[in-house]
Amino acid sequence: MATTYEPIATYTVSGGSTSTITFSSISGSYTDLVLVCSGNSNSGTDYPRIRVGNGSASATGYSNTQVYGTGTTATSYRETSQTGFIFATYPATSARVTTIFNIMNYSNTTTYKTVLMRDNNSAGNVTAAVMLWQSTSAINYIELFLTNNFVAGSTFTLYGIKAA
Numbered sequence: 001m002a003t004t005y006e007p008i009a010t011y012t013v014s015g016g017s018t019s020t021i022t023f024s025s026i027s028g029s030y031t032d033l034v035l036v037c038s039g040n041s042n043s044g045t046d047y048p049r050i051r052v053g054n055g056s057a058s059a060t061g062y063s064n065t066q067v068y069g070t071g072t073t074a075t076s077y078r079e080t081s082q083t084g085f086i087f088a089t090y091p092a093t094s095a096r097v098t099t100i101f102n103i104m105n106y107s108n109t110t111t112y113k114t115v116l117m118r119d120n121n122s123a124g125n126v127t128a129a130v131m132l133w134q135s136t137s138a139i140n141y142i143e144l145f146l147t148n149n150f151v152a153g154s155t156f157t158l159y160g161i162k163a164a
Contacts, residue, residue: 003161006162035100038099049084052142055140066129087099089125
């Protein structure tokens with residue numbers, strides 16, 4: 001069985017004055033979604049978050065478990081009842097952070113939504129996480145945001161996966 005990735009939308013930050021990236025009106029015609037992000041904050045260390053929802057981003061119901069490593073140390077933590085998933089640490093350097101989200105069964109209306117995430121940056125940090133949005137609503141809206149702004153040139157591409 002072949003799997004096909006279809007680009008749905010791409011957003012590239014120009015000018016570095018964007019703190020929120022939104023994908024809305026996402027079609028329910030795919031089996032899964034993949035979101036690929038590459039960027040950093042334009043002002044010191046920041047902790048970007050992602051929220052998903054139906055029509056808009058939900059402000060509650062997020063939990064996640066993450067493992068994080070630097071090459072010399074490893075750590076893990078769990079968050080519950082959050083207002084979004086922290087998905088990376090944007091370091092206070094020019095290091096680029098690449099994050100990939102796999103959003104499974106996003107249009108299913110009988111189960112909670114699971115997201116697998118992995119990221120790495122050129123400063124040597126890696127993270128893997130499993131995230132849960134505690135809602136049976138289909139996802140048709142994704143929002144990424146941070147306290148500062150995304151640096152110019154940061155890219156965010158959403159793909160739909162169709163199983164043949």
